[in-house]
Amino acid sequence: MDCRDVKTIALDRLAGEADEAARRELSAHLASCETCRREMARLEDLWTVLGTDADAEITPEFRERSLALIEEETLRRRIREFQPRPRARGFVRPLLQAAAMLAAAGIGYLVARGLPSASGPVPAPGTRAAIATPSAGVAPTLNPASAVPDLAASPRFSNVSYRPADPDGRVGIEFDVTTRQTVVGRPEEPEVARLIAYLVSRNAETAGEKSRAIALVSEHYGAGTTPASPEIVAALSATLRKDSNPGVRKKAADALATFPITPEIRAVFLEALAGDKNPGVRLVAVDALAASAKLSPDAVTIESLREKAVDPQENGFVRAKAASALKAISF
């Protein structure tokens, strides 16, 4: 063995790569060469010094974070691979949106035409909601079908306030038109529902007024209580689509989320999920759509949730919620 080969073979030995013959040859050379012995000793020292560098250890926090990330990524991968039923991308969603808008417009038109006027027929007393006008401190009870002003004329109600339901389940709605009036009636009565829808969608001018009107809806309509009328759904949908205040939109979304899902409600939530600027609203949309898809998985909803779950631009909470929502859906 030549002294020039020693370094290479010595390194092979340190790295566990030298075979038996090479090791024997190296030992024989070192026994007879002082210079190479010193070189070998230096290399061994260096190898040992390198070994004193402590290994980085996995901490419990790192393991926990990593396993959570791994689960999330595996799930995302699964979602990416999910193939919804074939659909013509690009025009179905606009068509659905257009259909939803047409439906909303149609309902609005029917509502406007079908609203009773103040001079309309008076229903049988005792069975319908009523309007009370204060007189010497006593609020007289009037039938809303005859006493609610003509909503088609867009009257402006001011100082609107709400009374909780009485033992008969009748809610009270007080407002000023020319005089102070109070409508008292059960939420399921069409006139009361129309009045509330009007207060949500057209009368309320401030965020506070809208929020109070929506709170009344949330309190008295929804699953397990009174089914919301199409007018109320349309009013809340319009609020969710157009209101400039995110808090109001969120309240409208919360209220809509308590209703049994219909194509119109699904459409408005899909729009909100895709385009609402507020992540809080989009979170409500994810929840509502996920709940609906759990009962009846439809490709448009699942695809929309999937897009959100993998959208790097989306808010982290929305993305995570969409991902966990999909996890809970069997598809």
Place this chain on the structure above:
Amino acid sequence: METRGRDDLDLLERIRRGDTGGAAELFERYAPALLRFTDRMLSDRASAEEVTQEVFVKVISRAHQYDGRAGVASWLFAIAANACRDRRRRDRRATIVPLEAVAEPRARGEGIESSIASRQRRQAVRQALSELSEEQREALVLARYHGMPYAEIAETLGISVGAVKTRIFRAVETLKAHFSEGESWTAAT
């Protein structure tokens, strides 16, 4: 080794099927070694953790691309080496956190003096390693700290066995020169 290789392939198959348990098991099996590797390549604990996580995220998305030509371990280290290179390239434009700024947990039962000494040793070794080129450091770290055979290092780094030996040889020469310039390396022990 063969059994482990088969187990690794089973885990990759489970990951391909979207089984979160498969990825978690692969993490438990390889994360300690990968973290050691990324930590020595980057000399920064936080970056090393991020890159190690990145490796597993990539494995999840690329499990279907694994063609079996290299062993699973080599494949993982290859991903880690690439991720470290990317990170270092990116970090060249960013502020580098010096090693001494990164607090290392003291080993259980370790005295303060011993802790200081081990930190000094660590700094001395890391300082020396930082003088190596990226290529030399990769080869040396895999050989010295992971006991990886030359053939596997070659597979991991996509180079010949001869190139592996050359890189390790040059790395060792650089380290010898580094320690010769300053105090004796035995002072680091």
